[in-house]
Amino acid sequence: MNERAGTVATDEDLVDIEALIAAYHERKPDPSVASQRVVFGTSGHRGSSLNSAFNDDHIAATTQAIVEYRASIGVDGPLFLGADTHALSAPAHTTALEVLVANNVHVLVDEFGDYVPTPALSHAILVYNNDPAHHDRADGIIITPSHNPPTDGGFKYNPPHGGPADRDATSWIADRANALIEAGLTDVKRAQPSAVDTYDFRGRYVDDLASIIDMDAVKASGIRIGADPLGGASVHYWQAIAERYDLNLTVVNPLVDPTWRFMTLDWDGKIRMDPSSPSAMASVLTHQSDYDILTGNDADADRHGIVTPDAGLMNPNHFLAVAIDYLYQHRPGWNPDAAIGKTLVSSSMIDRVAASLDRTLWEVPVGFKWFVPGLVDGSVGFGGEESAGASFLRMDGTVWTTDKDGILLCLLAAEIRAVTGKSPSQLYAGLTQRFGDPAYRRVDAPASPQQKAALKKLDGDAITATSLAGEEITAKLSHAPGNDAEIGGVKVVTENAWFAARPSGTEDVYKIYAESFRGQEHLEQVLAEAKSIVDAALEG
Known part of the structure; x- marks a missing residue:
């Protein structure tokens, strides 16, 4: 634990944004250096322009590879393109758009030029592909390194199922991107876009929330909700949710600053927008007594942090157990055989909750991509991982998102408080009395x-x-x-x-x-x- 963990960042902790952007355009990766090659992890390609791991060449080549990949699997519908608030996301968005337009891909960008959370992009893909009027298939690219420090950029492909691409797809894309870089990008097409079609990611996502969260109960309860976007892509979504559903909801910190100067340092002394970290959430925790439910999201809003007046920041494993116990008793429209999905490093409290509910436990490796098939066909009602990422089905048992949705889980915490009259942390204490305290x-x-x-x-x-x-x-x-x-x-x-x-x-x-x-x-x-x-x- 760094001695400055939990303290507000100082000027010395901040990245030079001008230098970061300049490096994105000026530095060229050396394909013979492993750290400078395109590498897709569980959440896409990530790196910093300052060490030549995330530059214009990387994004141009990776986008061209995605164009070729989607063509190879017969995807000829629109491609949804969105980005978060990291400094490198904007130039990467421009690079990707130039390549997509040059390749005659029908791109849809945000109607208002807003940031796009990962769950909103997943939601858009699924809504399009589930519309019987559409005879083609859509996919998407989300530009984000999630909760990573301000120096980093990230680039992720979501195929038509709406979730993270599997290893077969990412390996193919990475190999092709590296080959294009090695060949000097001669096969990469680029053009300046003129007119680009748009999509209202925020409006459609917010309007649809009533199909998955009991918004009437939350409104009727009048509970005080505080939502801190941590400078991320959910900032305008939270205000829209408050207005659309007339909730007693306050956006605790509406600031967006690519240096994240308002953040408190994480456990290792770095600026990291991790809503499950007590150190990163230290400034948020100063407001815990002001709200019945206080929440945080990371930069692309695929992770959640739940703060209660009685317990502070909940351990992600604890909230997952409470969420599962609540949902499987309050969603009668779900398939009665819908399993409970968890990654194998998540708490065994979930195993005991599943047994008490007489539900099948579906334990998979680390990575949200494993939950995608079950969420799509309704055979898995809830999929969650210990790193504060989860999603679940709509009220009627159909798919909502196939990527992690931090906004959704924060709203679920509000529903739980509104319906039960107890905080999620109080409900977890009840689970420990029944099953033990791990x-x-x-x-x-x-x-x-x-x-x-x-x-x-x-x-x-x-x-x-x-x-x-x-x-x-x-x-x-x-x-x-x-x-x-x-x-x-x-x-x-x-x-x-x-x-x-x-x-x-x-x-x-x-x-x-x-x-x-x-x-x-x-x-x-x-x-x-x-x-x-x-x-x-x-x-x-």
Whole structure:
């Protein structure tokens, strides 16, 4: 924990926006340097122009690759294009638009020149593709590095299902983009756009919220809601929601500044718009007693932070458990067999809630893309991950978004408070009385690139340990129970505890997630033994 974590950023912490934008246009990536190549992680290509990882060449080549990819799978409808408030998002938007127009792609940009949250783009794609009047298919590009620091840019492709592209698509796009860069961009088409068609992302998203949230109950309750966009793309959406539904809702901080000078520093001393981090949310937490529900979103509004007067900022795992327990008892229009989706590093409190609801638990690897098919066909009512990302079905059991929706989860917190008369944190306390009070933590352990590669391919059977922190090991997983997809690591389970180990995609460490229903001391024992177990398996 950095000694300045939770304190307001100073001038020395701020990025030079002019230098950042200049680097975007002037610097050229070296394809022989791994860190300067196009690489798609679980949420697209990310990097900074200052280290030549996110520049005009990257975006031009990646957009051309997306044009070719969408043509190869028969997508010939409109492409929705949106961007968040990061400084690099605007020039990347311009680059992408030039390439798309030159390739005769029908592009739809925001009608008011507004920022576009990730969930609004996903919603737009799905609304278009589910309209029987449309005989073509739409897809989209959202330009955002999510909660990453102000120095970063991000670029993500959402295919016609509306959610994050799968590995087959992103690998193809990245490989083609790198080949185009290596060839000097000779096959990249660019043109200055003249007239571009528009789409009202904000109006259509806000108007449709009544199909998924009980807005009448929220209004009737009169509860005081505070919404802090954290300088992100949801800023005008929250004001529109307040006006459209006549809610007692205040936009706590409507400022947008690409340096994010108003943010408090995250745990490592960096500016990071993470609404699940107590350090990043420190300034928001000063208002916790002013509202019945106080919320935060990251820069593209795909993540949520829930603050209550009685408990402050909720742990994301805790709110997911409360949301699931509430939704499956208040959505009679859902398929009675609709499963509960969770990533395998989310809390086992969700497992116990699912069992109490007599619902199938669908446990998948890390990454929201795994929930897409279930949300599309209604077989999964709710999909959530421990990093404060989730979405769920409309009242009638049909799909809303297939990407994470932080605005939606914040509004759900308001509905829960309005309908039950209790805060989500009070409801979580009730869950702990029924099922136990788990302790949960994530730590990093050093690992060489070779060890990380080995861990990614490690089979559960390679683990020879038979006990963990005094309990018999009941499962050693290298594939997710829900869909049998590779974890990219391992998960070890006992009756009252578990740990999962996965390699980091950006640092020479592997991440250990662990939880215990036997208290903090037992959790520390689980974490210590987890490292020994994984290290032994890697050495073997």
